[in-house]
Amino acid sequence: MKTATKVKTTGDATPNWDADPVLSVEHLTMRFGGLVAVGDLCFNVGRGDITALIGPNGAGKTTVFNCVTGFYKPTEGRIVMRHGPGRQDDAVEAVTASGLKWQSTNAGGVFLLERMPDHEISHKAKVARTFQNIRLFGGMTVLENLLVAQHNPLMVASGFSLGGILGLPSYKRAQQEAIDKAVYWLERTHLVERADDPAADLPYGDQRRLEIARAMCIGPQLLCLDEPAAGLNPRESAELNQLLKYIRDEHNVSVLLIEHDMGVVMEISDHVVVLDYGVKIADGAADAVKSDPKVIAAYLGVDDEAEIDVPEIRKDVAKVAAESDGATAAGSKKASARKAPAKARKPAARKTKAAAPAADTAFAQPLMATGAKAPAKRGTAKASARSQEKTSAKAPEKARAPKTAKAKTGTTGPAKTAAAGGAAKSAAAATPAKAKPATRKPAAKPAPAEASEIKIANSGDYPGKQPHGTRKPRAGGGNNLTRIKGIGPANEKKLNTLGTWHFDQIAAWKKAEIEWVGAYLSFPGRIEREEWVKQAKVLARGGETAFSKRVDKGDVPTSVPGRRGAQPKKTTAKGGKA
Amino acid sequence: MAVSGTKTPVAGPQGDPNSLQASIKDAAMAAFLAGVLGFFFIGIRTDIAPGGLDLKMRWGAWIISILIVFAGRLLLNLFVYKTRRPVTRNLSIGLSGSESRLAQAGKVLKWGLFAFALILPFFFTTFFPGRDRQFIDLAILIMTYIMLGWGLNIVVGLAGLLDLGYVAFYAVGAYSFALLAQYLDFGFWLALPLAGLLAATWGVILGFPVLRLRGDYLAIVTLAFGEIIRVVLLNWYEFTKGPDGISGIPKPTFFGLELKRGEGGFADFFGIAYDPIQRFIFLYYIIFILALITNFVTMRLRRLPIGRAWEALREDEIACRSLGINTRNTKLTAFAIGAMFGGFAGSFFATRQGFISPESFTFLESAIILAIVVLGGLGSQIGVVIAAVVMIGGIEMLRNLGFLQQVFGSGFDPVQYRMLIFGLAMVLIMVWKPRGLISTREPSAVLKEKKRIGADMVAQGEGH
Known part of the structure; x- marks a missing residue:
């Protein structure tokens, strides 16, 4: 596929997002008055990866996005955007110490996003974003929307409007190039037929795609998508997955997305970061994260047992329970006791309420189910390599401790060392x-x-x-x-x-x-x-x-x-x- | 009484809403109500009589009013409310379908108006030789407001920033020229660009504090700035002569030739007979060209990235920021360019009047300019022209309503009613076209087919 993939498959210990991060969020804290929306959050976004930021409602995902894209000024922390390969640690430290907002060299560039205003983050650091509630220019045509996104290069080409007013030919050329670029993205998003319609006239799914096309017209290195699949039907969702993969593979754009649709997350993500109450609770490859009991517990709620009265969920629970029978047999009692599947198999007889015993595993169900189909669909070398790696890690007994160690390799906090200590x-x-x-x-x-x-x-x-x-x-x-x-x-x-x-x-x-x-x-x-x-x-x-x-x-x-x-x-x- | 018709005009298939009987019954009901209500208001009149009030019955007036209501209601029932084919049907279809037709008409109108504006002075001197001066003067006034409307249209119509203090820049332009002429002996042509620059500078200065404001707050603060400028001009007596104003502002010259009688004048140089109308024609062409420049620049800017950024700003500021548009600079550019054209117009106003005082730059002027923009349709250039003609020309035309005296008797003074009639007309236009006369938006870039965008799609920006 591309070089980044090779890094992922050949690099044994360090995952791509730590070895070659395009974006590093370091000790990010965002307080609103007394409310800590995000607390001491650290994670990396790998170059050429699709990284998903997931978590329950109110976990602080959009706050992280707004900090990254400059709509909020973080209370504390550093957000580093890198152009060019590698961690560029020396450059990062140099820029941090120098008090500059960014520094770019021939090899790449380092941008401290927390110091930059929002429009410079888009213009200079090449971070594009979309919004949870679509923000298009409804009264402008689809084509105009994409031309607005190319504002900065066109401004230069129009001689900051002076040359444009005089009607210089250089501007006309630049405008034609901009239109060509817009048409390219309209073709990718199947919107070329609607180019001259006002954006507000488009159906919902088209508007979502148009927003992505518009973000891509900036020519970003990192594309931040806030719930791109929200409100899409399954077919549109699948198209979105294709589009995002295309963007990643053909344009080598890293993608950071917030998503609630686990189908999308598990299918396309190379890396998943899970937030809960503003704190990172898991960080790792998609298949490692989806079976992390902490994620299951936090993401889907630990005692929200009303959900498990659905028959098919109970069936899944039974299946998972049966599978885990074998897995826990070898495990020590203490380790397995905390594991959701392990516990779920026995209480059926013990508990008074039929629904209750299924509790733990039921939450796992949506994650498990989508996780199960994800590797099959993907079928790339990268994915299989990773899943092998993961399965060996969580192999027979799925004991908690090794898994946390695995999941936490991405963190820089004290937890990492503690877990690594064994x-x-x-x-x-x-x-x-x-x-x-x-x-x-x-x-x-x-x-x-x-x-x-x-x-x-x-x-x-x-x-x-x-x-x-x-x-x-x-x-x-x-x-x-x-x-x-x-x-x-x-x-x-x-x-x-x-x-x-x-x-x-x-x-x-x-x-x-x-x-x-x-x-x-x-x-x-x-x-x-x-x-x-x-x-x-x-x-x-x-x-x-x-x-x-x-x-x-x-x-x-x-x-x-x-x-x-x-x-x-x-x-x-x-x-x-x- | 047999009930052959339903009471509601929208009847089911069984009921016959067209029945004459139902119509008469409904009209009789209306007449009865009018009789009851009108008895005290119309039927009885109190007069001051010696020793108190005197009641006088006016049976004639009362019965006539009842009959008018009855007849009116009956006719409305027969032709509008209780008929399957109301006569207003065509009207309403015409109204709803008028959007695209108006836009089409606007295109034809545009070139028609341009051609007329080009020959306007000679049209009036030829066909209205007695009143040509009055008409050309009115045309100059209208053209000034068109230019101001186009200037404000950049700020309000394109960038969507509601500016209630636009007259401040008009004042800055006028006073710039007046003071430059008074203290430094600048001529009109030298002072004109300086006045525009100064006004633009003030646009930026006033724009800065309001950058973060939205909605009503933006409108209030711009309104305050407009007043501040006027109050400063009024009170800085040593420099601006305060309420006395500045007089003796020089007239513009035609390549150094003054339009005056006698030696060295324009007429003398070209060997034609001097006529005071020549100066009016000259002034008309100056403002005509200035307005054309305003229009040309605005139309060009709309198709440039800066113009698209203005419109995007009107649509969604947050999305603009996410696309790397520096909203601060973009807003300031809109303020500055709008102010610059206001400054040009102010400079022209000063030279045309020969005398300016702060009285000319009250809030009412801002309101009129804004009304022109809103009435014409935010962002529409041709709409501004129509609205300016209707508003400025209309107010002036209403002065000449002598024929109404023949209808209402000699005691009727139409001039007193012109603002009332004008207000009524404004209300009607706003009911009929709530988003202005030309409310559709023309896209600035087209891939295959140009489609006009309906008003309901287009955002109105801040402060609306």
């Missing part, structure tokens, strides 16, 4: 985390506890402190944690795996523990937002919250009604105060 290091990190809660235990827990600890292999990878856990619930069984708003059966299981069985355990969490659990469950910040600890304190006292009342009435489909375990008495509130 099991020994993380085991070492886990020990102190374990030791501390033990000392705190008598104060926090009124009931006598068996001292068995839960060991999480990569506990040290997460910020904060692992909360204290017991291997078994106290006499009488664990509480129904789903009575806490924000905890569904899936999370309950995960918490049980951590040794958290009772409301008073959650009530005793402090900031460090909350941070750790938040990171571990892949939704940092959510525990504070949903006030788990506060709810748990009330429930631990034997009180009721508005939510728990609804659960008990059976009004909450994502929670299991009924009280379980030794119900706390109203007077045993002492341990709740942390």
Whole structure:
């Protein structure tokens, strides 16, 4: 295909996006008042790659786009755009230190996008973008839209309008060339018949393609597409995939896209970056990311169990569960316990609600399903090479730790080193985390506890402190944690795996523990937002919250009604105060 | 009473909405209502009588008003509301289909008007020898407003930046020439480009602060700037002579020849008889050429990247920025070029009047120029011409409504009603053509076939 592909297939350790990034986002933070939309985000976009930026609604994807294209000035961080091959690290540092906005040489150029105004990012750094809600010039014809995109070269050709007013022939030539270029892209996007129609007259799908054609008329090196497949039918979606591949392969333009349509993402992406609440939770090749449980959990929601009442999803769940039977057999109990498929196979009998057991895997379903067809469709050397690489990595037991290490190779944060350090290091990190809660235990827990600890292999990878856990619930069984708003059966299981069985355990969490659990469950910040600890304190006292009342009435489909375990008495509130 | 017709004009297939009976019943109802409502308003009149008010019954007027309502409603029912073939049908079709026809007519009109404008002074001197001076003077006035309209059209129509203070640049141009002439003895032709440049500079200076403003805020701030310029001219007495104004502004010369009586004048040089009308004809051609230059430059700019950027800016500013267009410079260029033409026109105004004072540059002038642009259709050059002729010419023509006195009696003074009639006409035009007379947009670049773009597609920009 092209040189970039070779780098990908031959380069053994470093993926293309780290070896030859066209765009580097480094420690990007964007705050709006008190709200941190994007927090300390680092990722690279490989030259000649199609990179997808995915994540749930409100994850900060469009904010990242607006920072990259200069519509927002980032609060902190550096965004480097490179023309020409290689990382050009020396040049980047030189430009950063010099206070210049950009520097271009014969070999290429380095552009610090956070210092540049939006129009220069498009004009000089050659970063083009489209918008989530299409922004065409509706009252101008399709052709005019594409000519506006070639404003800067045409301005020069028209002698900044002076030569144009006098009617110099050089401008006429330039205009004809611009029209030819426009026609080229109109042919690529099948819009040439509509060239003289106003853009607002086009159907929705055509407008989306026209916006891409218009962006391409800038002659970009990086094309940023904000949900290009939104509102397209499957046929149009497939055409879009073809167009994007064409742009990548024939014009060697790197593409960064935000997309919710997993079919598009998994089929065309070389590299996927997953955001949740402004934080990167996964980064890697498409097939590695799609099976990352953190991604599944965060992207599709951990306890949104209403979705799994759909029959075909249940069927998929059953299939995945069956597959994972073999996979988890060899795995250690601790590692597999956190794995979604591993857990899903047993609880069918155990759980009261038919829908509940399917929880974890159900979220995985859309990702899995699309992921499954993606490699087949692609069939390129690159893809197969990569998928081999990946399958070997996640091979028999799909244990979590190796996979995180794999996924995090792209990051530059502390997580990378921790993960690379391997099991020994993380085991070492886990020990102190374990030791501390033990000392705190008598104060926090009124009931006598068996001292068995839960060991999480990569506990040290997460910020904060692992909360204290017991291997078994106290006499009488664990509480129904789903009575806490924000905890569904899936999370309950995960918490049980951590040794958290009772409301008073959650009530005793402090900031460090909350941070750790938040990171571990892949939704940092959510525990504070949903006030788990506060709810748990009330429930631990034997009180009721508005939510728990609804659960008990059976009004909450994502929670299991009924009280379980030794119900706390109203007077045993002492341990709740942390 | 047998109900043979439905009450609503839109009847089902069973009902016969065309029935005479239904029409009469409806008209009778209307007449009854008119009678009830009109009894106190029309039927009774209070007069001041010794010792209080005196009630006087006016049965005649009351019955006549009822009959008028009855007859009017009956006719409307028979021919419009309750008939399958309303006489207004053709009218409404004509209105809805008028868009393309108007555009076609505009093309023919364009060259027709151009040809007429070219020979206009001689047309009037030939056919209206007694009133030629008045008509040519009016034509000069209209042409000045056409030029101003074309200048403002760049800012409002193309770039979509609502400018309520355009008269400021008109004032800058006029005062530039007047002051240059007074303090430095500049002639018209030397001062003209300087006046344009100064106005453009002021356009940039005033443009800077409003770059980030949108919508109503932009309109308010430009309005304020227009007033600031006028107030400064009014109060800087030492320099501008304030409300006294500047008089004795030199007349333009024809390649150094003054248009005056006697030795060394234009008539003397060419050996023709002196006639005061010559000066008017000369002034007319100056403003005609200036307006043509304005039009030519605007039309050329529309087809250049800068013009397309203006229109793109009107359509979507954010998309412009994403395409690498420097919106700041683009907006400033629009302000500057629009202001420059305003400055040229102001300079001409000064030389034509021979006397200027801040009184000439009130907000009303801005409003009239803007009304010309809006009435003509934002962005349409020929629309501005028609609107200027209608507005400026119309107001003047309404002064000569002597014939109305024969209709309404000698006590009727038509001049008092001209603004009323004019306002009514404006309302009617806006109801009929809410986006201006020529509201379609002509594309600036064509691949195969030129299609005009309907007004509903075209964005109006900021402040509308």
